[in-house]
Amino acid sequence: MTSTEIIKKLFIAFSKRDEDEFYRLAEELIELEKRKKHNIVAKELKEALYTRGQINNHYKRYRPTLPIPRDNDSGFPLLEIKEYHFSWDQLILSEKNKYVLELIVNELKSSEILATYNLSPVRKVLFCGEPGTGKTFTAQVLSSVLQLPMVYVRFDAIISSYLGETATNLRKVFDFIKNGVWVVLFDEVDIIGKNRNDHHESGEIKRVVNNFLQMLDNFEGDSLLLAATNHPHILDPAVWRRFDEVINFELPNADERYQLLNLFLKPIKKEAEIDLTLLSTKTEGFTPSDLKTMCKEAMKHAIVSGRDKLSSIDLDFAYSRFVSRFAVRKDKESKL
Ligand SMILES: Nc1ncnc2c1ncn2[C@@H]1O[C@H](COP(=O)(O)OP(=O)(O)O)[C@@H](O)[C@H]1O
Ligand SMILES: [Mg+2]
Structure with a gap:
C-alpha cells in the first residue's frame, strides 16, 4: 500500500x-x-x-486500551506498566557505571541522528550483581530520565507449570512491547545467569533461556530492553554476547558508602558529633540496600525517642542491630 x-x-x-x-x-x-x-x-x-493530549504528564503515552497479557493457566498478568520520577542524583554508583548509563541515555536520546549514519543506540543491557546493589532501582531511574514508562516483567511470572506455555508467555510479552516505546525490565532472570551446560539444569530451563535469547536477538524496536540477574558472574559467553552492554553492580566502596549514607540520612537534622566518614569505613560489605535499611532504623530510633536530631546513639543502635542481622544472613548463605 x-x-x-x-x-x-x-x-x-x-x-x-x-x-x-x-x-x-x-x-x-x-x-x-x-x-x-x-x-x-x-x-x-x-x-x-x-501521546494523548499530554494531560498533566510528561510521559509519552502508550495505547491505553492495550490489554495486559496474562498466563493462560493461572490468569496472572505477565507484566506491569509503571511510571517513575527519580533523578540521577538519587543513584550512587561507581564513576564507571554511571558513565556507561549516561552514555546509554545519550545514545537513546540521539537515536534519530545516529540513524542517519546507519548507527543504532544501545538497546539491550544486562545488569548483574548481588541483591540490593540497585539493579531494579537503576532501571527505574532510567525510565524516569528517559521519560518512558516501564514495562516490568518478573521472570518467574512467565515460567508456567505447563510445558510449552512458557514459550507462549514470552511470545505474548514480546508482542506486547512492540506496541510502544518503553524501558522494559526483565527482572530476576536468574536462570539465565547460570551456565547453560550445567548438568543440574533441566532441558526445559535451557529451552526457556534459548527462547528468551532468541526473542531478544530478533527484537527490533525503539524500546530499551534491560535484564537483571543476581548472578555476579555470567559464566556463559553465549548469554552476555547477546547484549550490547553488560553492567556489573559491585558493592559500594567507602566513598560510595559515604555518599549513600549522606543521601539516606538527608531527611533528618544531625548532631555535630555525627561522623559519617567513620561509619562509611565500618560498613564494608554492606549493599546500598543494607545502608538504606540501617539509615531508616537510625532515623526511626531518633524520632520515636522524641528527638528531631539524629545522634550517634541512633546510628550506633542501628549499626549494631544490622551487624547482628548480617551475621545471621552470612550464616544462612554459607549453609545453602
Ligand atoms: N546504587 C544505589 N544508589 C542508591 N540507592 C540504591 C542503590 N542500590 C540500591 N538502592 C536502594 O535500595 C533499594 C533496593 O535496591 P534494588 O534496586 O531493589 O536492588 P537489586 O534490584 O539489585 O536487588 C532501592 O529501591 C534503592 O532505594
Ligand atoms: Mg531487583
Whole structure:
C-alpha cells in the first residue's frame, strides 16, 4: 500500500470508530516511513500516535486500551506498566557505571541522528550483581530520565507449570512491547545467569533461556530492553554476547558508602558529633540496600525517642542491630 492508500483507510477506520484497525494502519504508515528511511518522520508519527493530549504528564503515552497479557493457566498478568520520577542524583554508583548509563541515555536520546549514519543506540543491557546493589532501582531511574514508562516483567511470572506455555508467555510479552516505546525490565532472570551446560539444569530451563535469547536477538524496536540477574558472574559467553552492554553492580566502596549514607540520612537534622566518614569505613560489605535499611532504623530510633536530631546513639543502635542481622544472613548463605 502507498501512504495515500493507508491514509484513506485510516480515515475510514476513524469514521467507523474501529480503533484496532486505526492503530494497525497507523503502525503500517510508520513502518512505511521507516522503510523509506524517514526516521524522524516515523518517530514523530509514533509519538503523535501514543501521546494523548499530554494531560498533566510528561510521559509519552502508550495505547491505553492495550490489554495486559496474562498466563493462560493461572490468569496472572505477565507484566506491569509503571511510571517513575527519580533523578540521577538519587543513584550512587561507581564513576564507571554511571558513565556507561549516561552514555546509554545519550545514545537513546540521539537515536534519530545516529540513524542517519546507519548507527543504532544501545538497546539491550544486562545488569548483574548481588541483591540490593540497585539493579531494579537503576532501571527505574532510567525510565524516569528517559521519560518512558516501564514495562516490568518478573521472570518467574512467565515460567508456567505447563510445558510449552512458557514459550507462549514470552511470545505474548514480546508482542506486547512492540506496541510502544518503553524501558522494559526483565527482572530476576536468574536462570539465565547460570551456565547453560550445567548438568543440574533441566532441558526445559535451557529451552526457556534459548527462547528468551532468541526473542531478544530478533527484537527490533525503539524500546530499551534491560535484564537483571543476581548472578555476579555470567559464566556463559553465549548469554552476555547477546547484549550490547553488560553492567556489573559491585558493592559500594567507602566513598560510595559515604555518599549513600549522606543521601539516606538527608531527611533528618544531625548532631555535630555525627561522623559519617567513620561509619562509611565500618560498613564494608554492606549493599546500598543494607545502608538504606540501617539509615531508616537510625532515623526511626531518633524520632520515636522524641528527638528531631539524629545522634550517634541512633546510628550506633542501628549499626549494631544490622551487624547482628548480617551475621545471621552470612550464616544462612554459607549453609545453602
Ligand atoms: N546504587 C544505589 N544508589 C542508591 N540507592 C540504591 C542503590 N542500590 C540500591 N538502592 C536502594 O535500595 C533499594 C533496593 O535496591 P534494588 O534496586 O531493589 O536492588 P537489586 O534490584 O539489585 O536487588 C532501592 O529501591 C534503592 O532505594
Ligand atoms: Mg531487583
